[in-house]
Amino acid sequence: MSIRFNFGGDEHIFGEVSEDMSLASFFTGLSMTNAVRQAGIKGVTEICPANASFQVRFNPDLIKPQDLLMELQAMEQAAAKSDPVLDTRIIELPVYFQDPWTHETLLRFRERHQDPSSTDLEYSARINGYATVEDFIAAYAGQPWFVSMVGFVSGLPFLYQMVERARQIQAPKYLRPRTDTPKLTVGHGGCFAAIYSVRGAGGYQMYGVTPAPIYDPQRKVRYLTDEMCLFKPGDIVKFKAISRDDYDATLEAIEANTWQPVVRDAKFSLDNFNKDIAGTNAKLMELLK
Structure with a gap:
């Protein structure tokens, strides 16, 4: 076409x-x-x-x-x-799923949701055929995501899950947008994940938060001194589920400006990916070890 x-x-x-x-x-x-x-x-x-x-x-x-x-x-x-081959990066991003801040926010806007009796994670797990929230989180963090664009809000990435189309996680946006979303929320709308770079309105389902800044116009964050935005189109992202203790420790290191995400150079071939999705993803994630 x-x-x-x-x-x-x-x-x-x-x-x-x-x-x-x-x-x-x-x-x-x-x-x-x-x-x-x-x-x-x-x-x-x-x-x-x-x-x-x-x-x-x-x-x-x-x-x-x-x-x-x-x-x-x-x-x-x-x-x-x-030949669709891309020299890119794979970035490991810690995410605290089922955090208290997005939970408090979703409770304030429940009347705008498709299922006011469930949390965003419970609703998304159910409509995607997962037996438990834990199974859903494991699937969400188990495979890499492709940054397809950055924008709408400064530094906000849209991410497309690198799995077979039939396995892609899908979830609708809220029936009516919220007037508040915590900064660094990991959300989902349609087939896209997104990370809210700043606090503000939004309509994506909320699953957790990352402690890692992804946008710093002042360029004071250790790993954002050269570029104010962490992500760029073509980057590959692997979410890493972390606990509250891990979140607090990472946040403390970020505030001391001693922490930075794991970033590895990678080469991505679309032809190889289409031939062997699981094998391609396994090789990419091996780079993070």
Whole structure:
């Protein structure tokens, strides 16, 4: 399927790879944005990748819209022939599931939920066919996730679980959004996990919190001095379930600025992943040991 291009006002071209999210769609969009960046096209001012789409901003005084469109269409043909292999990173992120802060928050907004009698974890476990919350958490933290985009809120990653489509965890958003969500909440909506980089409104199911800052515009956090956002599209994330004691100890180390997440360089091949999902994931997670 070819990319569907549309003009957005006078300064944008939007490329829709697919209406459905998939790693193949993401890789096509990533290949396109990388190609635009490497080409150094005069007049291109901003490139924004998303889950299964991308947007390019340009200065129409420096390049005609139709000329840029022709450039993008030529890049699409080249991208279709490229081998979908990505030099990336795998990041281990500690998560305190069933924490008291998201629990208190979900109780305050129960009338906005599909099942006011259950917690978000209980509801999500049930609709995904898991016998217990513990089984659900084990599945959630048991396989890696792919960062498909960062945005909507500064530093907020959207993550796509790297399992067979039939096994992907799915959960609807709240019937009506909350006006409050604790900072660093791990939430879920549709097929995407997300980590709330700041406190604010939200509608995703809430499963836990991470003690690790993922966005620091002041760049004071030890591992965010070079980049204010921890995640970037193409990163792979492995959640690590931790206890309250582990959470408190990690938070103490973060406040002392002595802690940093485990990050390893990795190479990801989409073809190899599609041939052997379990084997590919096992090799990725082995890098964290």
